[in-house]
Amino acid sequence: MALQSLDIVRRSATTTPAPQARGAHSGQVAKLIDVTKCIGCKACQVACMEWNDLRDEVGHCSGHFDNPPDLGGQSWTIMKFAEHEHADGSLEWLIRKDGCMHCADPGCLKACPSPGAIVQYANGIVDFHEENCIGCGYCVTGCPFDVPRISKHDRKAYKCTLCSDRVAVGQEPACVKTCPTGAIVFGSKEDMHEHAAERIEDLKSRGYANAGLYDPAGVGGTHVMYVLHHADQPELYSGLPKNPVISPFVSLWKGAAKPLGLLAIAATAFAGFLHYIGIGPNRTDEHDEREAEREAQRLRAEEHP
Amino acid sequence: MTNHWVDIRNADVVLIMGGNAAEAHPCGFKWVTEAKAHNKAKLIVVDPRFNRSASVADVYAPIRTGTDIVFLGGLINDLLASDRIQREYVVNYTDLSFIVKDEFAFKDGLFSGYNADKRNYSKSSWDYALGDDGFVRTDPTLADPRCVYQLLKQHYARYTIEMVERVCGTPKDKVRQIWDLIASTATPTRAMTIMYALGWTQHSIGSQMIRTGAMVQLLLGNIGIAGGGMNALRGHSNIQGLTDLGLMSNLLPGYLTLPNEAEQDLATYLTPRTQKPLRPKQMSYWQNYPKFFVSLMKSWFGDAATAENNWAFDYLPKLDKAYDMLQAYELMHQGKMTGYICQGFNPIAAAPNKAKLVESFSKLKFLVTMDPLATETSAFWQNHGVFHDVDTANIRTEVFRLPTTCFAEEEGAVVNSSRWLQWHWKGANPPGEARSDIWIMSALYLRLKALYAKEGGAFPDPIANLSWKYVHAAEPSAEELAKEYSGRALVDLYDPKDPTRLVRKAGEQLAGFAELRDDGSTASGCWIFCGAWGPSGNLMARRDNSDPTGVGNTVNWAWSWPANRRVLYNRASCDVTGKPFDPKRTLIAWNGKAWGGADIPDYGAALDPADGAGPFIMNPEGVARFFARGAMAEGPFPEHYEPFETPLAENPLNPGQAQALNNPAARVFKDDLPSFGKVDEFPHVATTYRLTEHFHYWTKHVRLNAITQPEQFVEIGAALADELGIANGSRVRVSSKRGVIEAVAMVTKRIKALTVDGRTVHQIGVPIHWGFLGAARPGYLANTLTPFVGDGNTNTPEFKSFLVKVERA
Amino acid sequence: MNREHDREIVRYRAPTRINHWIVAISFVLAALSGLALFHPALFPLASLFGGGPWTRILHPFIGVVMVVAFVLLAARMWRDNRIDARDRAWLRNVGDVIHNREENLPEVGRFNGGQKLLFWVLVTCVLVLLLSGLVIWRAYFSQWFPIGAIRLSAVAHALFGLILVCSIIVHIYAAIWVKGSLRAMTEGKVSYGWAWRHHRAWFREVVSARRRAD
Numbered sequence A: 001m002a003l004q005s006l007d008i009v010r011r012s013a014t015t016t017p018a019p020q021a022r023g024a025h026s027g028q029v030a031k032l033i034d035v036t037k038c039i040g041c042k043a044c045q046v047a048c049m050e051w052n053d054l055r056d057e058v059g060h061c062s063g064h065f066d067n068p069p070d071l072g073g074q075s076w077t078i079m080k081f082a083e084h085e086h087a088d089g090s091l092e093w094l095i096r097k098d099g100c101m102h103c104a105d106p107g108c109l110k111a112c113p114s115p116g117a118i119v120q121y122a123n124g125i126v127d128f129h130e131e132n133c134i135g136c137g138y139c140v141t142g143c144p145f146d147v148p149r150i151s152k153h154d155r156k157a158y159k160c161t162l163c164s165d166r167v168a169v170g171q172e173p174a175c176v177k178t179c180p181t182g183a184i185v186f187g188s189k190e191d192m193h194e195h196a197a198e199r200i201e202d203l204k205s206r207g208y209a210n211a212g213l214y215d216p217a218g219v220g221g222t223h224v225m226y227v228l229h230h231a232d233q234p235e236l237y238s239g240l241p242k243n244p245v246i247s248p249f250v251s252l253w254k255g256a257a258k259p260l261g262l263l264a265i266a267a268t269a270f271a272g273f274l275h276y277i278g279i280g281p282n283r284t285d286e287h288d289e290r291e292a293e294r295e296a297q298r299l300r301a302e303e304h305p
Numbered sequence B: 001m002t003n004h005w006v007d008i009r010n011a012d013v014v015l016i017m018g019g020n021a022a023e024a025h026p027c028g029f030k031w032v033t034e035a036k037a038h039n040k041a042k043l044i045v046v047d048p049r050f051n052r053s054a055s056v057a058d059v060y061a062p063i064r065t066g067t068d069i070v071f072l073g074g075l076i077n078d079l080l081a082s083d084r085i086q087r088e089y090v091v092n093y094t095d096l097s098f099i100v101k102d103e104f105a106f107k108d109g110l111f112s113g114y115n116a117d118k119r120n121y122s123k124s125s126w127d128y129a130l131g132d133d134g135f136v137r138t139d140p141t142l143a144d145p146r147c148v149y150q151l152l153k154q155h156y157a158r159y160t161i162e163m164v165e166r167v168c169g170t171p172k173d174k175v176r177q178i179w180d181l182i183a184s185t186a187t188p189t190r191a192m193t194i195m196y197a198l199g200w201t202q203h204s205i206g207s208q209m210i211r212t213g214a215m216v217q218l219l220l221g222n223i224g225i226a227g228g229g230m231n232a233l234r235g236h237s238n239i240q241g242l243t244d245l246g247l248m249s250n251l252l253p254g255y256l257t258l259p260n261e262a263e264q265d266l267a268t269y270l271t272p273r274t275q276k277p278l279r280p281k282q283m284s285y286w287q288n289y290p291k292f293f294v295s296l297m298k299s300w301f302g303d304a305a306t307a308e309n310n311w312a313f314d315y316l317p318k319l320d321k322a323y324d325m326l327q328a329y330e331l332m333h334q335g336k337m338t339g340y341i342c343q344g345f346n347p348i349a350a351a352p353n354k355a356k357l358v359e360s361f362s363k364l365k366f367l368v369t370m371d372p373l374a375t376e377t378s379a380f381w382q383n384h385g386v387f388h389d390v391d392t393a394n395i396r397t398e399v400f401r402l403p404t405t406c407f408a409e410e411e412g413a414v415v416n417s418s419r420w421l422q423w424h425w426k427g428a429n430p431p432g433e434a435r436s437d438i439w440i441m442s443a444l445y446l447r448l449k450a451l452y453a454k455e456g457g458a459f460p461d462p463i464a465n466l467s468w469k470y471v472h473a474a475e476p477s478a479e480e481l482a483k484e485y486s487g488r489a490l491v492d493l494y495d496p497k498d499p500t501r502l503v504r505k506a507g508e509q510l511a512g513f514a515e516l517r518d519d520g521s522t523a524s525g526c527w528i529f530c531g532a533w534g535p536s537g538n539l540m541a542r543r544d545n546s547d548p549t550g551v552g553n554t555v556n557w558a559w560s561w562p563a564n565r566r567v568l569y570n571r572a573s574c575d576v577t578g579k580p581f582d583p584k585r586t587l588i589a590w591n592g593k594a595w596g597g598a599d600i601p602d603y604g605a606a607l608d609p610a611d612g613a614g615p616f617i618m619n620p621e622g623v624a625r626f627f628a629r630g631a632m633a634e635g636p637f638p639e640h641y642e643p644f645e646t647p648l649a650e651n652p653l654n655p656g657q658a659q660a661l662n663n664p665a666a667r668v669f670k671d672d673l674p675s676f677g678k679v680d681e682f683p684h685v686a687t688t689y690r691l692t693e694h695f696h697y698w699t700k701h702v703r704l705n706a707i708t709q710p711e712q713f714v715e716i717g718a719a720l721a722d723e724l725g726i727a728n729g730s731r732v733r734v735s736s737k738r739g740v741i742e743a744v745a746m747v748t749k750r751i752k753a754l755t756v757d758g759r760t761v762h763q764i765g766v767p768i769h770w771g772f773l774g775a776a777r778p779g780y781l782a783n784t785l786t787p788f789v790g791d792g793n794t795n796t797p798e799f800k801s802f803l804v805k806v807e808r809a
Numbered sequence C: 001m002n003r004e005h006d007r008e009i010v011r012y013r014a015p016t017r018i019n020h021w022i023v024a025i026s027f028v029l030a031a032l033s034g035l036a037l038f039h040p041a042l043f044p045l046a047s048l049f050g051g052g053p054w055t056r057i058l059h060p061f062i063g064v065v066m067v068v069a070f071v072l073l074a075a076r077m078w079r080d081n082r083i084d085a086r087d088r089a090w091l092r093n094v095g096d097v098i099h100n101r102e103e104n105l106p107e108v109g110r111f112n113g114g115q116k117l118l119f120w121v122l123v124t125c126v127l128v129l130l131l132s133g134l135v136i137w138r139a140y141f142s143q144w145f146p147i148g149a150i151r152l153s154a155v156a157h158a159l160f161g162l163i164l165v166c167s168i169i170v171h172i173y174a175a176i177w178v179k180g181s182l183r184a185m186t187e188g189k190v191s192y193g194w195a196w197r198h199h200r201a202w203f204r205e206v207v208s209a210r211r212r213a214d
Helices: A043-051 A107-111 A138-142 A164-168 A174-178 A189-205 A248-254 A257-278 A286-303 B005-010 B030-039 B068-081 B087-093 B148-156 B161-168 B172-186 B206-219 B239-244 B266-273 B285-304 B310-315 B325-333 B354-362 B437-455 B478-486 B670-675 B703-708 B718-724 C014-038 C040-049 C052-081 C085-092 C094-098 C113-135 C147-177 C181-186 C192-198 C200-213
Strands: A008-011 A029-034 A078-085 A091-098 A118-121 A126-128 A184-188 A212-214 A224-228 B013-017 B042-046 B059-061 B192-196 B230-232 B339-343 B366-371 B398-403 B412-415 B420-424 B493-495 B498-504 B588-590 B595-597 B684-689 B713-717 B731-736 B739-748 B754-756 B759-761 B763-767 B802-808 C008-010 C189-191
Touching: A029 A189, A043 A078, A043 A174, A043 B703, A107 A118, A107 A126, A107 A138, A107 A248, A138 A248, A138 C147, A174 A184, A184 A189, A189 A212, A189 A224, A189 B030, A248 A257, A248 C147, A257 C147, A286 C192, A286 C200, B005 B030, B005 B192, B013 B030, B013 B068, B013 B172, B030 B042, B042 B172, B059 B172, B068 B148, B068 B161, B068 B172, B068 B206, B087 B206, B161 B172, B161 B754, B192 B206, B206 B230, B239 B412, B266 B285, B266 B310, B285 B310, B325 B354, B325 B670, B412 B478, B713 B718, B713 B731, B718 B739, B718 B802, B763 B802, C008 C192, C008 C200, C014 C040, C014 C052, C014 C147, C014 C181, C040 C052, C052 C113, C085 C094, C085 C113, C113 C147, C147 C181, C181 C189, C189 C192, C192 C200
Parallel strands: A029 A224, B013 B042, B013 B192, B042 B059, B192 B230, B339 B366, B366 B398, B684 B763, B713 B739
Antiparallel strands: A008 A118, A029 A184, A078 A091, A118 A126, A212 A224, B412 B420, B493 B498, B588 B595, B684 B802, B713 B763, B731 B739, B731 B802, B754 B759, C008 C189
16 A cells, blocks of 8 residues: 555664654554354455455365465465364364464564565554565565565565555454454454453363463564464464564574674775775885896796706 | 344354354354354254364264264153253143054054055054044143153154264264253253254255254254254255245245145135144134135236135146156156256256256257356256266257346345345346346246237136236336235225224235235235235335344344244243243243233234143144154154165164165155165265355356365365375265266365274265356366255255265376 | 786686676676665665666576676686695785785795685685575575575575675775786786785796796
C-alpha cells in the first residue's frame, strides 16, 4: 500500500528514526489464531486470494491436504496439516494457518537492504512495499519463520500484509472476516491476550495441560499469535519454531558487521593515506638504477667470463 | 433438522456420526465451536476416518463403514440395561408402554411378513394392538412382555459391547467412553445433539441408521429440547426446499404423497392419510390432511378444482411404483425410458455405477440438461481419454444443454437445514444466454399448452387447466410464486366458531396453515410454508437477529417452517404439566392459560396440558415411536444388515442367515446383482466423501477451489500402504467390480486398520470431487466404483460402503 | 635494440595485464554494487547500476565474471606465489617494509611476502564469495539450500567481501606507494632500478636469463 509516513515507525535500510509523532495510543493490533478451533477449511486462504486478487497455479496433490504446498507470491497464507501420533497411540491432526507473524522485532526488516521496502506501522503490522523491493531475498534469510517468498514472476518479495489496507480503515483482515468457526479473531493485542487466556482455560479443562499462547519473546512478541494445545511443543504444528529469534548470523550480518565493515574499509584507506603523508612513497632513484646497471654488468660478466 | 444451526450452541454433548460437519458444513460447524467454547460441550466424532471434525473433537472413535446400527443399537442396549434413560420423558412421550400385536415377530434376522421373491414385507403385523375402544392398549408399568419397551430390550439384547467391537471394529474402551458420555445427557439438565448427513443416508440401511440415532435421542429425552434433536445437515443450499416442495417421485408439496395405483378415487386416497387418533385426546394433526390437499389442488388448478370433480384429483398421476433415480436409470437401461430432462442435476457423476449410467444415457433419444455449469452429464457423449472413454460415434442421444442462472443471479427463498426460508436478492445478472429455471419451465409449459390447444390429446386437462395467473406468463416472479406456495383466501373467510367475525378477506394472504380449509375456500401451494408470505408481507425477508431469551431462536429472522417454529416437538421440552424440564433451556412453557416463550409451541397454543394430548402431534398416537409400525421398509426396529458389498461372509448378528446378510428390503434390481463384488476379489472397504475445498462437482470449475484442492487422491491408511508398498504421493489404481480409477495416494495415519470379526479390515477413502471437466486437474468420477443399490425407503444409493482392490499404479 | 629499452624488464605480459584489469574492473563493480546492498548509507551506489533491482540482478553476474577472470589470473601466478622461508622472514620484518627500509629485508623474488600473502587472501576470499554467493543467489540457487546455510552464507559473503575490499585497498595503495608499480600493470614494464630495488632476486634471475638467451 502507499507510503503513509506518519504511521510508519520503522523502515528497512534506514539509519535514522522514522517520524515518531504518531503512536498506537489505542493499542497495537493482533490476530489470534486458535489452532484448537481451526478445522482447516481453507476459507482464510480463499478469502486472502479474493481480497488480494491472488491466483496461484492449479497444482498437484503431493499426498497431503496442504495446497498450495508452500507459501508463495500468490499464496500469502496456507494451511499446514500435521498428523501426530502420541505414545499411547492416540492421534491428533494439527492444522495450522501459516503466514507472516508480524514480529515486533522483524527479521525481514532487519535484513532488507532496500530503504523503505519493509516497514513497520505503529499498530504493529509489518508490511512490504513492493515498489521498493529489489528482489534480493534477504527478507527470506532474515525471517525466523521462513515466511516471505520471492515471486517467480516479478522477483518481488510477498507475504501477508495483515490486510493493512483493511485495518487502516477499521476493518478486520479478510481471513478473520471469513473464518467460519471463529478460530481467527482480531483486535488489540491486549484483547487478544485476554481472549487467549479464556481459550487456554477451556483447553486446560479438557485435559490439555500444556495449552498456551504462542507469542514468542525472542522476536519481541508477534502480532499474529496462536493458541496451541501443546504450547510446550510448537514444533508439532508443522515446525513452528520453539524459540524463534533472529539468527545470530543475521544479527551479525545486519548488526555489528555493518558499521565495523565500513569502519574497516575507511580505516584501511586512511591508514594508507597516513602512511603516504607520514612515511611517503617508495621511489626508485638514480642510485638504484646505477646499482642495477652495475649488477647487470657483473652478472653479464659472470655469465660470459 | 428438528432443531436449527444456532441451537447447537445449547448442546452439552455433540455427536457427529454419519457426517463430517467440519468438513462439509464448516459454516454451521461454528455453532459446535460455540457450544465447546461457551457451553463446555464435549464433541464426539465416530467415523471411518479421523477427519476434520475429529481434529477438533474431544473423543474420536473409528468405525467400519455401514455398521452404525450396531454401534447405536449397542448403545440402546446399554442405556436400557443401565437404566440411563430419561424415564419421565420416555414413559409419557414415547410408545414404550404400547402393546404390539401378537403376530409381530423377529426371527432369523427377518421381521414377520417377509416375501423373499418380491424382496419386501407385508407389514400388517407391524402394528400396535388395539383395545375394544379402538385405541392402542398400553402398560404404563412397561412390564408387559409385548410392550414396546420389552420388545426393544429384547431386540437389542444381542447388541452387546463385544458385538460392537467385533462388527464395527471400534475398540471397546472407546465405545465405553463414548457411550458413557452420551448417557450423561439422560438427565433433564443435559442435552445432546446428533449431527448427521450423507454418512448415514447413503447406505442400503441409511434410513434405519438415522432412526437408531433418533431412538437414542428419545431414550435420553433429547428430542424437542434446546441443544438436542436429530439434525440432518443438508448439502445443497436448497436441498431442504427440494424435499419440502415435494420434488421426489412419490411426493406432493409439504410431504403430502401422490396416490398409488390402488387409490383411484379421492376418498380412498384421503382416508388412510387422514389419521384418526390412536390414543384418546390426541391432536393427530394429519387429520387436517384434506385441508392441506384441497388447498394445494386449488392453488394448482384454481377454478378448475371443484368439489364436483373431487378437486381435480383425477389430474394427479397414480403411481404403480416408485420412480426414484435408480428406477429411472434402470428403465433407461432397459430401453423403457427414452427422454430425460435433467434440471440442476449431474447424474453421470451423482448416481452410482457410472458404466451403467453411460449405457443408460446412451440409449436415450434425447437428454435436456439445465445447469449453470457444463456438467459431465451434458458432455457424457464426449470422449475424454482415460477419464471418460466413450465411443462418441455410437451414442445417438441428442443432448440439449440449457444454461441456467445460479442462485446469486436470481431472487427468492432458499430453505436451509434449519428449515428457515431465507429470502435473498439477486446479486448479479446471468452471463450469456443463461435463463432462470422458471423461464425455461414456463416456456416448456406454455408450448405444451399451446400444442394441446392446437392438436388436442388424450387427457389435456391437467395441462390446460393449470392455474397460470402471473403478470408475465413467460416468467412468473419469485414474489408471485412465494405468495402462491404460502397461500391465500379465495373468498371472505369467517371464523367457524363465530360466523360474524371476518378472518380473511378474499385474496388476502393467509397467516398460517391453521387457516386452511377443505371446502375450496383457501389455496396454498405448500401447506408447511403457509404463512411465509403472510398478511403482513414477506416474512422470509426478515433480518432481525434479536434473541431476547438468549436461547438463540431469533424468531424474527427469516421464517421457519412450520409456523415459524424453530425447534420441532418443543412441547416435549416440558413435563406433562407444561413446566420446562430444564428452566435454563426454556423453549416454551404453559402459564395456565396459554403456551408461550422463546418459540412457537408445537402444540395447540391454548391447549391445556392437563387435557393429556401428547407432544408429537403429527403422530396419531401423540407420542414418539420406538416401534415404527409400517413406516419403514425393513422393519419397525432398526436391525443391522451388512452393506451389499461386505468384507464379511455373514452378518454376525444373524449368523447363518443368508437372507439377513444385506438389507432384505433394499432398493436393488436383479440385473445389478452380478455387478456386486466379493471380498476375495476386492479385499478393501471403500467409502466416498466430500472435502471442504469443494462442493460436489461444481467447484472444480472454479479456479479458487481448484487451487486449494487441485488433484484427485484417495486416502489410504499407513498399514495398508505398507502392506502394498504404496508411497505417499505415488499413484494407485483402485478397482471395484464396476470400474477402475487411478489417483494420487494420500497415505495417512488417520485411517486405521480395524479388526473386524477376527480379521483385519482396511478402509480407504475416495473423495468425489473430480471429473473430466473443470478447472481442477481432470480425474475419474468416483461413481465409477460405486454400486447400484439403494436404501429401501429413500432409495438413496449406497455410496458409503463398497469393496475395492487397491494396487500400485 | 637501444640501450634505454634494454634497461627495462617486462614484468607483466599483455594477456596478464588484460586479465588483471578485467578482474580489477569487475571487482570494482562488484564491490560498489555489493556495498550498496551491504549498508544503507551506501545504497545510493545502486543508482550507478540503474537502481536497486538492477544492482541485485547485476551483482552476482559481475561476481561470476570476476571469479572466472580471477581464476585465470591466479592460474598464471600461483607458482610465483608459493610462500617460502624467505617470505616469512620478509613478513617478520614488516616494520622495515612500511618504513621503506628495503635494505634490511631479505632479497625478494618476483613477488614479495606481502604480495604472496595478499594473493592467498584473495584466493580464499574469492572462493568463499563464490560459494556463499551461489547459496544466496536467490533467483537460481537458494531454493536448493537450507535456510541455515543461506544465513551463514549471507554473513560469510559480507565478511569475506569486506576482507577482499580492504585487501584490495591495500593492494591499490601499494601501487600508489611503490612508484613504478602501476606502470608494470599498465605498460607491463619496470626499470632495472625498480626491479633491483624491490625484487632483487627476480632481477638477477631475469637478467641472467636474458644473457643466456643472448
